[in-house]
Amino acid sequence: MLKEERQSFIIKQINLHNKVLSNELSKKLAVSEDTIRRDLKELAKTGKILKVHGGAIGKAFHYPYHHNSEIYAQTAKQIIADKAISLLKDDMVILTGGGTTMIEMAKKIPDNLKATFFTISPMVALTLANHDNLTVIGIGGELSKNSNVFIGTSVINQLFDLKMDLCLLGANGISIQEGMTDSDWSVVQVKRAMIHSCQKLAILSITEKLNTVQRMKVCDLNLIDYLITESSKEEPILSPYQKTKTELL
Amino acid sequence: MLKEERQSFIIKQINLHNKVLSNELSKKLAVSEDTIRRDLKELAKTGKILKVHGGAIGKAFHYPYHHNSEIYAQTAKQIIADKAISLLKDDMVILTGGGTTMIEMAKKIPDNLKATFFTISPMVALTLANHDNLTVIGIGGELSKNSNVFIGTSVINQLFDLKMDLCLLGANGISIQEGMTDSDWSVVQVKRAMIHSCQKLAILSITEKLNTVQRMKVCDLNLIDYLITESSKEEPILSPYQKTKTELL
């Protein structure tokens, strides 16, 4: 068996079960645990998986959401939220994904904005529901345990019939070369469908995630209309993006 | 079991019950209490939980507006939740509505139950997502601001294609004469569709709502297979219902 076969098998197992154990893989693939460990190390180095003691887990693994716990990079996400809100106008129809940044934005939406929000995130839906002037529509499907958003063909089919004004998405990886990338296959499928069903696309991402690449491609940079980070346009890290047609906020 | 899995389980338990006990976790996860203590210490160090003598609690516990404290008729709903859970078996496909009682039930579902839940409530969906062995599917639509469940033709259409084992619904009014009644027209439409798409129907209702009638009729009493209240079967208030074909729990 080729090394590449083995490693792609490992990735498949992680996609399927969200984890692998070194000793199990060793038996299943009939190689020594050392070899498995080397495989896992390689895959981890290229960011494909997350190595832990005893095996590995999917990169999409976060600790389950806990409401009042400190949100990572709080202030940055507040700034991003404010910038994103500046894109919202009355009577718009907006589609949003999930993530802590999106929830922060949902909280900060001004009370007088009258708009319609579609969302694949139950948490964002509930947050938006606190605003009297918003119409909130949840797009249902299987709930992803990793990212707490609705995924699957059901979601994609529903999106197919819609054409909205603006898509707000959080990103896991953004780079000039690879565009927007993500680590969870099923989430990528949904994000693609979301992008196709909207006129404009805005990406919300902390600067830290700029110039990082995840395993799966969501879309090219030129599909992104607005790139929203907590940094100001003039920051050197953003200068390569100045040259693209993507507008920086 | 990997350390990361164990810790993720702990967080999920805290999401559900706002606390964990070291000795309980030790039994559930089949590791020593020392190991649990070390886990709690680690999670506490990264600020995810708050370690206390005997276990840990969620960080939200200190805040004045704690969920559990503001639920009306808490203990009654706990009893109802337990009774409802006794109806659930492995491999069942269950459809649920929303409401605080349903969320309490979702929290108390045993960790080893393997089942599929459809729900029109984003909050119930998120709560169920903390159980590793459950598949959770949200049925999307417009989010009702009053009741925080998805409503509308979209929901009804999706339900039309499904045939599930058991429907769990909260009730606003129950009476011998009028059956189940409710006050919100759009919710009534959805409830009717939910009832039609399930083999069996269980109604969760605090005794207080028995013999009350709301403006709009959902269904007759004879459509209800199980009526779940916090009272025992022998209570006089339930005696009229003893004569019907509805089973009392």
Added chain:
DNA sequence: CTTATTTATGCATGTTTTTGCAGTTTATTG
């Protein structure tokens, strides 16, 4: 075709991590 070089793998070795246990100290409760 032969030789040299790289690559992949397994094994032996020593190190680190994880876990459970015994003994002691600290905290909680009535």
Added chain:
DNA sequence: CAATAAACTGCAAAAACATGCATAAATAAG
């Protein structure tokens, strides 16, 4: 304050890990 439960400390065993090295296969060069 006494009884009990939980927490901490140090230690030991097991498992996982890292490293260096030998072997074998694949590849490249002559």
